[in-house]
Amino acid sequence: MILGLMQTAPLLISGILRYVASAHGGREVVSRLIDEPIWRYDYAGLARRSAQAANALTRLGVTSGDRITSLAWNTHRHLELFYAVPGLGAVLHTANPRLSDEQIVFTINHAASGVLLFDRNFAELVARIAPQLTTVKTFVILSDAERTLDAAVGAASYETLIAGEARTFDWPDLDENAGAFLCYTSGTTGDPKGVLYSHRAVVLHAMAGGLNSAFGLTAFDVVMPCSSLYHATAWGVPFTAPICGSKLVLPADKMDGASLHQLIRDEGVTFTGGVPTIWTMYLAWLEQTGQRPDSLKRVVIGGSAVPRAMAETFKTKYGVDVLQIWGMTETCPIGVVATPTPSLAALGEDALNDAIWTRQGRLQFGIELRVETEDGREAPRDGETSGALKVRGPWVVRRYFRKDEDAADADGWFDTGDIATLDEHGFMRITDRQKDVIKSGGEWISSIDLENIAAGCPGVKIAAVVGAPHPKWEERPLLIIEAHDGVDVTKAAVLDYLAPRIVKWWTPDDVIFAPVPLTATGKIDKKVLREAWRGHLMG
Secondary structure, eight states: OOOOOOOOOOOOHHHHHHHHHHTTTTTTEEESSSOOHHHHHHHHHHHHHHHHHHHHHHHOOOOTTTTEEEEBBSSSSHHHHHHHHTTTTTTEEEOOTTTTTTHHHHHHHHHTSSSSEEGGHHHHHHHHHGOOOSOOOOOEESSSSOOOOOTTTOOEEEEHHHHHHOOOOOOOOOTTSEEEEEEEOOOOOSSOOOOEEHHHHHHHHHHHHTTTTTTOOTTEEEEESSSSSTTTTGGGHHHHHHHHHHHEOBBBBBOOOHHHHHHHHTOOOOOOEHHHHHHHHHHHHHHHHOOOTTTOEEEOOOSSSSOOOHHHHHHHOOOOEEEEEEOOOOGSSEEEEOOOOOOOOOOOHHHHHHHHHHHHEEETOOOEEEEEEETOOBBOOSSSEEEEEEEEETOOOSSOOTTTSSOOOSSSSSEEEEEEEEETSSSEEEEEEEEOEEETTEEEEEEHHHHHHHTTTTTTEEEEEEEEETTTEEEEEEEEEEOOTTOOOOHHHHHHHHGGOOOGGGGEEEEEEEEBBBOTTTOHHHHHHHHHTTTOOOO
16 A cells, blocks of 8 residues: 555544635524624624634533533524634533433433533423532523523623634644534334534534535525424534535524525525424425415425425425435435436436435435345345445444444444335335334334325325224324414325225324324324324223
């Protein structure tokens, strides 16, 4: 082997900040806030205030390797922490406020954070959990001095804290493998697990996200991330959008249809993304008001499978392309993105839409996928043979935080817990979670496929399918429907809608109308549903 003679500058988040301040310094950043006027500045301003935040944290005694926790929404102040904390060599733990109090306390204590920065509308939560936080010594509220609340913890104002600090910071040269972000899984089984992203992983992930095979952002785009900054760094958008020079619009916690549409209209948003429940509400609002998202060109939807009816409505009624995305906290999180290929386009619009709308996405550079059958062999890429989905790559977890054993096997493959297929075009389709697939009379029923079809029934807001114990067939599917407000949907109407679209033995044994619980990351909480309806078919 002979070594190359190229420079080996480390891939660091501070490098992204330096670049955007220089190359796209005048591009605008717009941020809603909890109860303050809309904030406007540019990427040069982001660099200055991130430096002020880094100086302030250093003055508080934060040093390399320390963990800092945020409890915050999609705002410019939270964005500043995304650069300031890892930039100075510390680790930002983005706590998920939708977890239970017990789980939030667990993650902060497990991270051993010394500083907690939180948005104003989390003051009550912070006051409630503060006595249980064993390592937090300093509390900072992400607000101006006028609106700062003590929150029973002596919280300081973020704006006061950074006001007198220098607008430059001598960002240190770090090992690119140093920890940058600590993101915890949603903890649907057991305690949440910490995934410690490195600078190298975040930067490579951000560069890959901007490719045309992924988000395909340009300096002409206006990007509004509706995926939460606290959940897997909002799909890397806080780094990908600046690298591409896109205008960035941050909606805070206001994800209702009217609030999102106002930003789309007033700021000219062209690209956005979030979980399906957000877009279910937005489409319902558009339908009720007759409004149109005229500037919007693309919506990326992930977190759970996209109902085909949702994708069709966006495309046919509003001219908006829908791209599915699949990933996990453990994959930083982009795994695949459903973007078109020439070979698919040559098959015609129907075939192309079928691939884009019914598959989670196609292979992206940097991520390897393997579908493994029960005998440990790699499944053929025929789009039909399913098996355990495994992934590896430079932004895939190797080991969970504070765990001794590796999460990946000796060859680097991480078992995602999903059941999937791969086809000859590189498209991957999730057929179910290993724990959610329904085994009925020795045959498998995909709960995801049933949900996607049922979601197209008129009046259905959310459709959830779980397997319920059955005295004869081991398990049978139960369909739980949450209807749109004010809409009367009947069991007969749902079953009539399903009948021509599924094989007969997939027909749910019952249709139940009830609110559908969601996890902290906006996914259907199957664990709660299975427990609630466990004995429903056993009587």
